[in-house]
Structures are given as structure tokens and as C-alpha cells.
Amino acid sequence: MIDIPLTADLVRGALELERTERGLVPHRLPARARAQNSDPRLAMAEAQPAGVRLRFRTRADVVELETLPTKQVYAGAPPRPDGVYDLLVDGELTAQASVAGGNTLTVDMATGAASHAAGAPGAVRFAGLGGHLKDVELWLPHNELTELIALRADAPVEAVPGDRRVWLHHGSSISHGSNAASPATTWPALAATAAGVDLINLGFSGNALLDPFTARALRDTPADLISVKLGINVVNADLMRLRAFGPAVHGFLDTIREGHPSAPLLVVSPILCPIHEQTPGPGDFDHDALAAGEVRFRATGDPAERAAGKLTLEVIRDELARITAERADPNLHYLDGLELYGEADFAEFPLPDALHPDAAAHRRIAERFTEHAFGGPFA
Structure with missing residues (x-):
């Protein structure tokens, strides 16, 4: 097996890579934005690598990725499954695996209190890929903070040219x-794969x-096509x-x-x-459901408050x-959700x-978005 340097040209979908003692943490907001955020929920969300993947071209039959995941546990709720790593070969989902162990972040949903326990790294290994030249994408778990430690393969790899929109x-x-x-x-991810674009x-x-x-992160990120799906969080946070x-x-x-003065910009409602x-x-959480070990949500506002300017999805x-x-x-x-x-x-x-x-x-x-967006303003 060959140790492959984890360089920025192999990582797609992250706005920034934070260097740590072990390796790299992909971020989906730049440091400037993270410095202006005081919400621990956003700090956790932006560090979960949704849409982040390693993409490279290789003849390797075996690929291995070592990571340190951080598992999220909700006190009183059923255990969450380990995060999934998806391996795509030439655009086709070929294999899946998970890393057991790692750090644990336990959250009390009633109080918001959280505690952290350190754990050990692990690895996913994909074999039997064949010795032919192929494009490999290794998608990181979308719901599990993932520190990249080492990439190994039994043949050299090279970055894939950025020739996609x-x-x-x-959202x-x-x-x-x-x-x-x-x-x-x-x-x-499904819509991006169907449309052949880089997400x-x-x-x-x-x-x-x-x-x-x-908004400034969106402004400063090079892109050909832009969409913003707005509304649900403004309502359920009762933000404004x-x-x-x-x-x-x-x-x-x-x-x-x-x-992006002239790029196609699509606003999507809830x-x-x-x-x-x-x-x-x-x-809020449905606390009766939580007591029974089930995660469900409920709305706690009063429909009569719409007259005073409270927001609902219909108003949004x-x-x-x-x-x-x-x-x-x-x-x-505009695309009606x-x-x-x-x-x-x-x-x-x-x-x-x-x-x-x-x-x-x-x-x-994904099917509907591909039809409406990539068959319409993004065509």
C-alpha cells in the first residue's frame, strides 16, 4: 500500500481544510465566518462534511481511508447508526462502509448540555475495485464530524481535472x-450526480x-450555479x-x-x-415521543399569531x-418547494x-430538483 498525501486537490466540497496534529478537518464555512458564529449547533453542522468527498483517478484495486470520527449521541434516544462512507467508481455507487469507535459527543436534548469523550481512529477499506483506470469518489459521512488522517492505495492516484460546472x-x-x-x-448529492456537476x-x-x-461565504466561493433553500429554519427557530x-x-x-452578478441563482421555498x-x-421535540425513545418534532406557536407577523411556511x-x-x-x-x-x-x-x-x-x-432546476434555469 502507498501512502497518498491528503492534499487540497483531492478534496471536493469543502471551503477550507483545517490542519490538525493528526491530519485534516474539512470545513464548510471559512474561518472568518466561523469566528463570527456563536451557535454551537452551527459549529457542529458546518464541520460535518455533508457533500465533501475525496475524488481521484487511479488504477488501484484497494483503497483505504483512516479517519477519526465524532459520533453524536442523544441521551434517552435510540442509538444512531455509524456514519456511512460511500464509494463511487465512475459515478456509480459501488460500496459502503463505516468506521466504528471514535470520539463521542453526548447531547441532552432537554437541556442542550453536551459532553465529549475521546476515542481512537479507525479505517474503511475498499478492495476488488479492479486494475483499470477509473475515477473514484469517496463521500464522507454527512452527519458525522470526520478528521482525515491517512489515505492509502495499492497504486498511485492523481487529482481529477475540475472540468465540471x-x-x-x-439550505x-x-x-x-x-x-x-x-x-x-x-x-x-443525488441531483449533482444525475446532472454531472461538482457539488x-x-x-x-x-x-x-x-x-x-x-451569505458572504456564498459570495466568495467560485461557482457556476447557485441555489438557496430558505424558510423552514426561520420558522422553527422563531427567528424573526x-x-x-x-x-x-x-x-x-x-x-x-x-x-456572482450574473450566475443563475435559484431561490427554493420550503x-x-x-x-x-x-x-x-x-x-420543539415531542417530549412524549422522546420518553418512548422516539425522536419527533412539533410546532409550539399559535396560528392566531400570524396576524402579528409570526411566520409560517405558507407565509414564507x-x-x-x-x-x-x-x-x-x-x-x-424561484422554485416552490x-x-x-x-x-x-x-x-x-x-x-x-x-x-x-x-x-x-x-x-x-432529487428527481424533481433535477427536472426543475437542471432542466430549467441550470440547463
């Missing part, structure tokens, strides 16, 4: 990949909140009211346009989520449609925790 996407936990089966089967996924669980530092939402969206789009369609936030969709129409930007487009997942889809693929789509729904959303 770059699609830069921002919530649904874009991050919550409840998807694996990193290459989150809906953005940079800035989907942050619980944190698509119109933060200016996120209608008066603030419109100007915040305008400011977010203005910042992106400073760096998919169907019945608990928040007409009921404002804040969202109307506002985003209005804002995109009024900006008079020929390269700005109900076109991706609506009433009929909910009947077929209900949201298992009342908030996030399951693996089958991720595939449905």
Missing part, C-alpha cells in the same frame, strides 16, 4: 441530509437562518417576524450577487411540513415568490419525525 447550494437540515441513508444519497453543499442543520457570514424577513432575504441575495404550514414556531412561500418577482433580475429564479415534495408525496412518503424526509423522499426530491 460547480453547483453551490445552501437547512434537509439539504444537509437528515434522514437520508448515506452521504451520496442525500437529495443534493458544494452548504446545507446546515437548523441553521439556514439568513446569517450574513453565510414578517417585517424583518423580507429585508433579510433581500440583503442575503444582494450579498451573493456582489460575487417543502411541505404539515406541523408548520399554518402554525408558527418555535419548533408567498414572500419568497414576491421578492424574487420584484427584484427584476433575469438570472434570479411544494413542487419538490407536496401533499401527494407526503401521503406516499410521510415525514418520519414530522420534519425531515426519509431516504425515499430524498430520492423523490
Whole structure:
């Protein structure tokens, strides 16, 4: 086996690589943005490498990646499965594996308190790939912080030329990949593979909140195609009211346009989520379900508060449609999230925790997005 240097040209989908004593931690927000963030949930989300993968060309029959994962455990909830590593060969999902052990972050969902326990690194090994020349993509777990320690193969590897269009996407936990089966089967990853584009996924669980530092990260990242999926986190965080939402969206789009004045820019409103369609936030865990060992969410707001400017998903969709129409930007487009997942889809693929789509729904959303976006403004 040959030790392969973990260089930046082998890593796709990260905005920055942090050098550690052991190796590299991929980040999906740059250091400047991380320095302006005070929310530990966003700090954890941006360091989970959703959409980040190693991509290289090789004749290797065996590839091995050593990492130090950080597992997230919710006190009182069923154990979460280990993060999955997806191996794609010439664009086809070929094998999957997980790293056991690693660090453990235990979170008390009732209080938000967290404790950390150190663990040992582990490795995934993929063999029987064949001695022919091939493009290999090794997708890192989308929901597990992953420190890259060593890459080994039984033949040399080389970086793949960056000859694909770059699609830069921002969204919530649904874009991050919550409840998807694996990193290459989150809906953005499936859509990117189907369209043959290079994905940079800035989907942050619980944190698509119109933060200016996120807008600047989007502005400063080279990209050919840009999409922003906005709304659900603003509602379930009960972050702002209608008066603030419109100007915040305008400011977010203005910042992106400073760096990408003419790139196709697609604004996507929320998919169907019945608990928040007409009921404002804040969202909360269903504590009765938690007591039974099940994770579910609920809306705690009062529908009557809409009159005072509280936001619901129905209000958000109307506002985003209005804002995109009024900006008079020929390269700005709007996609109603109900076109991706609506009433009929909910009947077929209900949201298992009342908030996030399951693996089958991720595939449905990917198919619809590919059709509407890559068959439309991104064509």
C-alpha cells in the first residue's frame, strides 16, 4: 500500500481544510465566518462534511481511508447508526462502509448540555475495485464530524481535472441530509450526480437562518450555479417576524450577487411540513415521543399569531415568490418547494419525525430538483 498525501486537490466540497496534529478537518464555512458564529449547533453542522468527498483517478484495486470520527449521541434516544462512507467508481455507487469507535459527543436534548469523550481512529477499506483506470469518489459521512488522517492505495492516484460546472447550494437540515441513508444519497448529492456537476453543499442543520457570514461565504466561493433553500429554519427557530424577513432575504441575495452578478441563482421555498404550514414556531421535540425513545418534532406557536407577523411556511412561500418577482433580475429564479415534495408525496412518503424526509423522499426530491432546476434555469 502507498501512502497518498491528503492534499487540497483531492478534496471536493469543502471551503477550507483545517490542519490538525493528526491530519485534516474539512470545513464548510471559512474561518472568518466561523469566528463570527456563536451557535454551537452551527459549529457542529458546518464541520460535518455533508457533500465533501475525496475524488481521484487511479488504477488501484484497494483503497483505504483512516479517519477519526465524532459520533453524536442523544441521551434517552435510540442509538444512531455509524456514519456511512460511500464509494463511487465512475459515478456509480459501488460500496459502503463505516468506521466504528471514535470520539463521542453526548447531547441532552432537554437541556442542550453536551459532553465529549475521546476515542481512537479507525479505517474503511475498499478492495476488488479492479486494475483499470477509473475515477473514484469517496463521500464522507454527512452527519458525522470526520478528521482525515491517512489515505492509502495499492497504486498511485492523481487529482481529477475540475472540468465540471460547480453547483453551490445552501439550505437547512434537509439539504444537509437528515434522514437520508448515506452521504451520496442525500437529495443534493443525488441531483449533482444525475446532472454531472461538482457539488458544494452548504446545507446546515437548523441553521439556514439568513446569517450574513453565510451569505458572504456564498459570495466568495467560485461557482457556476447557485441555489438557496430558505424558510423552514426561520420558522422553527422563531427567528424573526414578517417585517424583518423580507429585508433579510433581500440583503442575503444582494450579498451573493456582489460575487456572482450574473450566475443563475435559484431561490427554493420550503417543502411541505404539515406541523408548520399554518402554525408558527418555535419548533420543539415531542417530549412524549422522546420518553418512548422516539425522536419527533412539533410546532409550539399559535396560528392566531400570524396576524402579528409570526411566520409560517405558507407565509414564507408567498414572500419568497414576491421578492424574487420584484427584484427584476433575469438570472434570479424561484422554485416552490411544494413542487419538490407536496401533499401527494407526503401521503406516499410521510415525514418520519414530522420534519425531515426519509431516504425515499430524498430520492423523490432529487428527481424533481433535477427536472426543475437542471432542466430549467441550470440547463
